Structures are given as structure tokens and as C-alpha cells.
Amino acid sequence: MAPDFQQKDPDIQEVADLLADVASILMSSGAHTMRIIQNVSRMANTFGYQMDLSVFQLSMMMTITGTDDQSQRVTLIKKTKPLLLNFTIVSELSALSWDTFDKKLTFNEAKDTYQEIISKKRTSNSLVLFLVSCANAAFCGLFHGDFYAIGLVFFATLIGLFARQKMIGKNVNHLIAFTASAFIASLIAGLAYVFNLGTTPDIAIGSSVLFLIPGVPLINSILDIIQGHVLTGTARLVNACSLIVCIAIGLFGSMLILGLEKL
Amino acid sequence: MITLEILSSVLVDGMLAAIASIGFAVLSNPPRKAILISAILAAIGHSLRFFLINSGMEISMASFVAAGTIGLLSIIFARIIHCPAEVFAFPSLLPMIPGMFAYRTILSLIKFMQSSDSKLNQTYFMDFFHNGMTTVFVLFALVVGVSLPILLFPKRSYSVTRKY
Numbered sequence: 317m318a319p320d321f322q323q324k325d326p327d328i329q330e331v332a333d334l335l336a337d338v339a340s341i342l343m344s345s346g347a348h349t350m351r352i353i354q355n356v357s358r359m360a361n362t363f364g365y366q367m368d369l370s371v372f373q374l375s376m377m378m379t380i381t382g383t384d385d386q387s388q389r390v391t392l393i394k395k396t397k398p399l400l401l402n403f404t405i406v407s408e409l410s411a412l413s414w415d416t417f418d419k420k421l422t423f424n425e426a427k428d429t430y431q432e433i434i435s436k437k438r439t440s441n442s443l444v445l446f447l448v449s450c451a452n453a454a455f456c457g458l459f460h461g462d463f464y465a466i467g468l469v470f471f472a473t474l475i476g477l478f479a480r481q482k483m484i485g486k487n488v489n490h491l492i493a494f495t496a497s498a499f500i501a502s503l504i505a506g507l508a509y510v511f512n513l514g515t516t517p518d519i520a521i522g523s524s525v526l527f528l529i530p531g532v533p534l535i536n537s538i539l540d541i542i543q544g545h546v547l548t549g550t551a552r553l554v555n556a557c558s559l560i561v562c563i564a565i566g567l568f569g570s571m572l573i574l575g576l577e578k579l
Numbered sequence: 580m581i582t583l584e585i586l587s588s589v590l591v592d593g594m595l596a597a598i599a600s601i602g603f604a605v606l607s608n609p610p611r612k613a614i615l616i617s618a619i620l621a622a623i624g625h626s627l628r629f630f631l632i633n634s635g636m637e638i639s640m641a642s643f644v645a646a647g648t649i650g651l652l653s654i655i656f657a658r659i660i661h662c663p664a665e666v667f668a669f670p671s672l673l674p675m676i677p678g679m680f681a682y683r684t685i686l687s688l689i690k691f692m693q694s695s696d697s698k699l700n701q702t703y704f705m706d707f708f709h710n711g712m713t714t715v716f717v718l719f720a721l722v723v724g725v726s727l728p729i730l731l732f733p734k735r736s737y738s739v740t741r742k743y
Contacts, residue, residue: 346607351663354737401607403666408610410663411740418741438608451602454595458625459679522682531673532607535665538722542730564685571689 326423331363332380332390334427339369339376340394341434342409345402348536349545355413362416363423371396373551398490401532408433441481448527449473456523464514465523468505472524476501480528491562498525498566506574521571528563530556585633589626596625596674604670609662616656617667624649625674639716642675646724654728657739664736668725677717684710 335356342352349371356378360367365380365388375395382388412433416426452473453466461469476497483493505524508517533556540549600621604614628645632638653668687706694700729736 347663348665351737403607403609403613403663407613407662407666407740411661414738414741439605444605447602447605449602451599454598454602455674455678457595458592458599458674518682518686519679522679526676526678527603527606529673529676529678531603531676532669534718535669535672535722535726538719539665539726539729542726564681567682567685568689571686 326363328365328380328382328388328390331360331365331423332378332392334423334430335360335367335380336376336378336392336394338409338413338430339371339378340396342406343371343376344397344399345405346399346532346536347406347410348539348543349548350539350543351406351410355410358413359416359426362420371545371548373548373555399533402438404436405433445474445477445481448477452523452527455526456519459519459523461516461519461523462514464508465505465516465520468508468513468520469524472501472504472520473527475504476524477527491558494528494559494562495566495569498528498563499569500566501525501527502567503570503573506570509574521567525563525567528559530559533559585630589630589633592629593622593626597622599674600671603673604667607666607670609666609670612660613662613667616653616660617671620649620652620656620667621671621674623652624671628675638677638713639720642717643720643724645675646672646721647727650725650728653725654732654736654739657736661740663739664729668729672721672725675717675721677714680710680714680717684714 338359339352339356342355347355352371353369356369357367360380361383364383366383367378367380369378370376373396375393377391377393379389379391409430412426412429415421415429421429449470453470456466456469479500480493480497483496484490501524502521505520506517508514508520514520533552537549537552537556540546540552542549597618601614601618604617609617624645627648628641631641631644636644649668649671650664653664653671656667657664684707687703687710691700691703691707694703
């Protein structure tokens with residue numbers, strides 16, 4: 317009796333919930349639409365269902381239908397969380413979907429692995445701060461900035477990114493957080509002008525805000541548009557472009573304060 | 580002519596790009612082994628672009644070639660470490676973002692808005708247009724260049740996390 321019970325197909329509601337969770341967490345971790353659809357439908361097929369999914373920026377709709385029994389059918393709409401890039405989750409959920417398909421994992425095994433994957437901790441904020449500051453300083457070096465510029469960019473990034481992390485943590489609107497962070501970072505880098513440090517103060521200001529560039533949404537949007545998910549791709553593109561405009565506004569503000577005659 | 584001087588500046592360029600890409604990779608919380616790969620790819624891509632620009636190629640074309648190379652290599656590496664290609668293809672592109680052109684675009688825009696001298700305004704407007712166009716074209720060259728390999732080999736790029 318017991319082994320027979322284990323072989324039984326899982327309840328359609330539970331399957332739908334798990335699949336919707338996987339899809340929404342993939343969306344908020346920064347996977348592009350094609351990958352989300354492929355991963356989730358692969359899992360659905362293994363559990364014996366067919367899936368139709370449409371993903372939007374703030375919510376997603378999903379219908380799963382039993383492959384053998386067409387009358388078994390669940391449709392649900394799920395909110396997606398705001399974007400918080402996490403490629404470890406994308407990579408491991410993608411691996412999980414193949415594992416489910418190849419090893420014929422049962423529903424409960426898949427669900428346990430899913431819980432394990434999403435409960436992993438992120439890299440600590442202070443380590444991220446340090447590495448991103450080094451990265452932006454190296455960026456300044458790539459543009460042939462001198463040592464004053466590189467040093468200033470390091471501290472500008474450190475303080476700017478710290479401010480952004482704190483603001484995002486306090487649920488400030490992300491556009492405002494980006495503008496403020498760009499303003500702070502470029503103002504600190506602009507100290508090179510105020511105190512006449514080095515010969516390349518313009519490079520310091522120009523590269524101090526580059527750590528904010530939303531590269532992943534930009535690339536995802538182009539991938540989506542080319543693969544035919546034009547609506548989602550456009551939404552991502554508009555999002556990325558509005559962030560870039562916010563960075564420009566922050567930079568603009570600090571340049572006005574520093575005075576343009578010198579720039 | 581490839582001289583020792585050019586070779587050493589290409590190497591320094593690659594090193595800086597690798598450091599930059601490690602930092603930007605960490606922002607998106609990737610798996611540990613992917614960080615190393617993205618540093619290698621960034622070094623290859625950026626020094627390739629540096630070399631192409633030095634030998635006279637135009638910047639957006641050079642960015643396109645470098646981004647395409649990164650995209651192709653990332654699919655190969657993706658199969659080796661079982662991790663989606665875009666996880667390390669994205670951060671390794673970031674050091675090529677045309678930051679100084681973007682900065683000069685904004686600078687000339689502000690100057691254009693504040694000045695009333697029509698002679699100067701002409702040069703500011705030319706600056707604005709030239710820098711802005713370069714920024715947009717390089718950005719698109721990068722993005723399209725890196726996604727082309729993923730689009731050309733869809734089977735390959737969507738099954739890299741398969742272990743059997």
C-alpha cells in the first residue's frame with residue numbers, strides 16, 4: 317500500500333503553487349523570459365502536466381493542465397517580487413529543472429531542493445561593498461585616470477553604494493535611491509576639482525557613477541525582445557532606461573553644485 | 580606592428596578589466612566558480628577590444644566583435660562548469676560600457692542649456708550628438724553582440740545545466 321501511495325501523482329494545486337513560486341523567484345532573480353518558461357515547463361512536464369505561462373513585470377499568469385486528464389486544470393496569477401539579482405538561484409533552479417527531468421525526481425524531492433536553494437544566504441554586504449569599490453576604481457584605471465582619481469573613485473563608490481544599500485533596505489523608491497546614490501558618488505569624486513587633485517578629475521567624476529549601470533536588465537530586455545517576448549522586453553527596457561536617466565539626473569545635480577566653469 | 584609596449588598595455592588593460600568584472604559580478608550574487616570565469620572572459624574581451632581599437636577599428640564595431648567573442652566563449656565555459664552562460668557573460672561585458680562618452684554627453688548637454696552664445700552652442704550640440712550616438716551604439720553593439728551566440732545556439736545554451 318505504502319509504495320503505491322508514493323507513486324501517486326501530487327495534488328494539482330500543490331504543483332501549481334510550486335511552479336508559480338519557481339517562476340516568480342526566477343523572474344525576480346534576473347532570468348530572461350525564455351529561460352523561465354523553459355525551466356518551469358520542463359518541471360511541469362515531468363510531473364505530468366502541460367503548462368502555459370505569461371510573465372509580466374509585476375505579475376505572472378499560469379495555467380497547468382493534466383497531460384492525460386484534460387479536465388484537471390488550474391489557473392493562477394502570482395505577484396512577482398521586485399528585482400534583486402541573484403544568479404546563484406537562477407543557475408541552481410535551472411539545474412534543478414534538468415534534474416527533475418532526468419532523474420524523475422518526485423514532487424516532494426523537488427520541493428525540498430527548491431526550499432534549500434532559496435534559503436541560501438547572499439554574499440555579505442560588506443564584502444560586496446569592498447569588491448565593487450575595487451571594481452569601480454579599476455574601471456577608472458581603464459579610462460586612464462591617475463592615482464588621485466582612482467583613490468577618490470574608490471571612496472565615492474564605497475559611500476555611494478553603502479547609501480544605496482541602506483535606502484533599498486529601508487524600502488525607499490528604487491528610482492530615488494539610484495538618483496541619490498549617483499549624486500553622492502559623483503559629488504565625492506568631484507572633490508578632485510575642488511582641491512585640484514591630479515590631472516584627470518573629469519575621469520573621476522565620469523566613472524564614479526558607473527557601478528549603478530543596470531547592465532543585466534538591459535541585456536535581458538534585448539534577449540526578450542529578440543526572442544519574441546516584446547512586451548516583457550519593453551517593460552525591462554523602460555525600467556533600465558529610467559534607472560539610467562536617474563543616474564544622469566544625480567550626476568547633473570552634483571555637476572551644477574560643483575560649478576560648470578571649471579568642468 | 581606589435582611592439583612590446585602595446586603588448587604590455589594590452590596586458591594591463593586585461594588585468595584592470597578582470598578586477599572590474601569581479602566586482603560587478605559580485606553585485607548579482609553568482610555561484611563562486613562563475614566569478615573566476617567572468618574575470619577571465621572580461622580580460623580576454625576587453626584586451627581584444629583595446630587591441631582592435633589600437634589597430635584602427637572604430638569603437639562600436641570593436642565592441643561588437645569583443646562582445647561576440649565573450650558570448651561564444653561563455654557558452655563553451657558554461658558547458659564545462661554547468662552554469663547558464665549569461666551568468667558570467669553579463670558581468671564580463673560591464674568593463675566595456677562607454678562611461679566617459681556618457682559623461683561627456685551629459686556635460687555638453689548642460690553646457691548647451693546654460694550657454695546663450697550661438698557659436699559655442701554649435702560646438703556643444705555637436706559634442707552632445709557625437710558622444711550620445713557613440714554611447715548608444717556601443718551599448719547596443721555590446722548587448723546584441725553577447726546575445727547573438729545565445730540566440731544562434733539555443734539548444735546548447737539552454738541545456739548547459741544538464742548533468743547527464
